[in-house]
Amino acid sequence: MAHDPHNPRETALEQYLESRGVDRRSFLKFCTAVTATLALPASFARKVAAAVAADDRPSVIWLHLQECTGDTESFLRASRPTAAEVILDYLSVDYHETIMAAAGHQVEEVRRHTMEQYKGKYIAVVEGGIPTKDGGVYGCIGGHSMVDVVTEVCGNAAATICVGTCSAYGGIQAAAPNPTGAVGVGELLPSIPLVNLPGCPLNAPNLTATIVHFLTFGTLPRTDSLKRPLFAYGKRIHDNCERRAHFDAGQFVERWGDPGHRQGWCLYKMGCKGPATSHNCPQVRWNDGLGWPVGQGHGCVGCSEPGFWDTMGPLYERLPNVPGFGVETTATKVGLGIMAATAAGVAVHGVAKSIQLRAVEKKEGN
């Protein structure tokens, strides 16, 4: 899009960017990239630009709960915009324990102050599950249980973004037998405005795109029944997979390092869970598009699906018991079978639960 020096809105934007040390070209490049990630028409780039350049940077409180900081690390790998740009230019990241200079009661003060000053306006980003058992003793920050911290912070936010599978669905600590009673934010606080960006960890472009969507349209992106944005989780890995042609042709890796493995054949027989996983990994990939699990020869493990810890394993076994599924059947039949199974799983969350319960029973039986 051409630059119009007579447009007062654009001139203000230019001045703003200059004051932030951001050149216009890289800024528009970022907006175009975000627009692409969001699957919006290119004309939206300008609207995106205006929104992120609005002078009142939205305040962000980023919480760390039962987690491994992998989602923060993933955020640090963001390139459009970079983490430095997000922190210095686009948002006011007022609370984030991994990067804050202050410590102790000074940061508790910051959190309290931010919640009061921007009540109902700030964005809450949550990383990690919430231990609910035994009065919350399994997780405390500054002497407050994580249950209390999340309830207060997310309850007063304009919107909550759950980064990673832990905050979305409880994550690894919620796997059977879930010793600490870990849950995701949505289960603890079912009625707050919330979007889930599961993945282990979250893939950074999906976070930056969600934030910009919120800034641009004032709403959270449209989601599926698991509160995952359609722009990032609307299709199965299998449908976008670069190895799909090999699946359809019946060409499978049989052993690690065999000729098929070296030629990029399908990993279904090595345990790939791509046929049952909704995520945009094949398109967005990781670390500026340099890799993703299937591309580098390892199957997808289904990390963006709730309860995948219990329902998708073991890692190296073929997806079990999916009606109509099997390498011996024709490609058409297979496709139909998986779609039916996935639709059932998405529509009835209870299906995943019952599988999880069966897994527990099986173990207890041993």
Add this chain to the structure above:
Amino acid sequence: MAKKIVVDPITRIEGHLRIEAQVEDGVITDAWSIGTMWRGIEKILVGRDPRDAWYWTQRFCGVCTTVHAMASIRAVEDAVGMTVPLNAELIRNLIMGIQNVQDHVIHFYHLHALDWVDIVSALSADPGATARLAQSVSDWPKSSKTYFKAVQDRVKAFVGTKRLGPFANAYWGHPAYKLPPEANLMGVAHYLEALDWQREVIKVHAILGSKNPHPQTFLAGGISLPVDPDAQNALNADKIAQVRELLVQANAFVEKVYIPYLLAVAPFYLDWAGIGGGVQNYLTFGDFPTAEGQRREDYWLKPGQVRSGAFPDAKPVRAEAIAEYVTHSWYRYAGGDDQGLAPWQGETEPDYTGPKPPYPDKFVSDEDAKYSWVKAPRYEDTPFEVGPLARMVVGYAQGHPEIKAVVDLVLQKLGAPASALFSTLGRTAARGIEALLLSRQNLEWVDLLAENLGRGDTRIQDNARWDPSAWPAEAEGVGFHEAPRGMLSHWIRIKNGEIANYQAVVPSTWNASPRDPKGQRGPYEQALIGTPIADPDQPLEILRTIHSFDPCLACAVHLLDARGREITRVQVL
């Protein structure tokens, strides 16, 4: 007069850590290290496929994102007798090596630097003088007056918004900050440069490991990245060249930015070479194999221990000497809490006796009771420090040629004796020295990998023992790994192809441990004693020493004991 203070949360670390300290006449006289979160993953692994364990345990930590995967696959390989092909060993070395280098730089600039570098002071720096300072210590190109002026302007614009975000309410202007404004501005410039650098160099993990964080090409018995110079979907010459270029970029930053800056600012903080020594026992189990089926003693880093006062005498190590105590940890042992349990016999049964939340105004530490979710590992009933300092001290004592050369160079530049290593400053310097050595070593390993591919070797996995039907009905194994934060070990027991028992003894558990039944403090606790505190309300000095260990509490509280015991009791006062 004695006063007890609390710092909770400790920020710029991984995980949830609380420090309580007693301050008397401006000096810390006692300290307690308190882990405030537990995830209970120990209960979850039992009965699962041992080949999956790396994926689960990798989730202990997304900062140390490769380390538990490494220790886990090694434990399985040890248990069922897998032989790892050379290609896989070298690819793993590169994944571990760049992890160490990237992690050390992030730690120094993003987690530790603000303990020493005053951002506000940087605003009054003279960019011309900053350029002269930078050019006097390194020929790194980003060192012009214009460059530093641009950085300063960017920070000024940010401060001008009056919304300091993560830099708000900190200890700027604290009397313990000693750097001139120009050295502070240089530090701020590096902080921003390192943010970009860390994103680039870790792309090695994307090429070799499919993604970062949490690379996904680990396999018990090898690696799932195919290698073949004549295939499009495998590691070929083009991808090796890409990796090499990133490794060169990683090395250049360490050689020309990190190390020169460390050496430039250390003289302002030489008093910290006499503070924060702690237990002064150092332990490593060695790492980085360079041949197939190599003995641990022949790895690039060799196992060994150095005990307080015995330097430079390094002794061999024994895995059987490791035991863990829970006298002051929120767990209960069936046979009594004062005994030590070897990892094979480990138990992890929670027994919370701390205050009921909310408790913002209470103390958690208690001389006579339990006060942390972190256990207390001991070697021969003695607390040991693990980490880069331990590796550099042991390597130096062993006469490791590369380690000795760089340590001597650094000591000479600072005009300090070898005993200066046993300190907060020494710990921070050792991390830099190790990053330098590994960033050089990575280039050796990538060349070895290329050579091996050139010989026509395309093996990546011990396929003969991949299927559990090829395993003995019962097996046990241990996997050691020298992670960025120190010596890590995973212990697995396998029965009929399933996990029967799993335990991890983790670097930050060694370092963040509470007291043991003898009342011996853990390394953090001991290191804080004698630390000066100028203003108890702004405990900058506590952060310096604690951060010098590079805490990772998510790792520390994930001890594994997959026996599937039922939780019996949680006491809430």
